[in-house]
Amino acid sequence: xxxxxxxxxxxxxxFALGVSLLTACGNSQSGMKLGDSEYAVLTVNSSSSNQTTSxxxxxxxxxxxxxxxxxxxxxxxxxxxxGATVRKxxxxxSIRRQ
Numbered sequence: 001x002x003x004x005x006x007x008x009x010x011x012x013x014x015f016a017l018g019v020s021l022l023t024a025c026g027n028s029q030s031g032m033k034l035g036d037s038e039y040a041v042l043t044v045n046s047s048s049s050n051q052t053t054s055x056x057x058x059x060x061x062x063x064x065x066x067x068x069x070x071x072x073x074x075x076x077x078x079x080x081x082x083g084a085t086v087r088k089x090x091x092x093x094s095i096r097r098q
Contacts, residue, residue, distance in 0.1 A: 080086055
């Protein structure tokens with residue numbers, strides 16, 4: 001009796017295993033399709049764009065200096081052109097003293 005029950009349990013287990021293997025490996029079309037999907041394709045055209053980005057900032061020099069006069073008065077006229085080279089001995093200005 002015990003031997004028959006064990007044999008029946010083995011047969012049921014083998015049958016269940018066989019059915020599950022056949023179901024899992026079957027060629028049914030109802031399962032998930034792999035690689036058969038089609039997708040719409042869009043061609044991208046190149047174009048130019050003018051983009052700017054601005055950030056709030058403060059610019060500081062590596063060395064901040066103050067320029068102070070050695071004489072009192074107002075500068076009336078500069079006697080050199082902008083960007084010209086000036087030697088140390090030359091006084092390129094006209095000062096009206098107070």
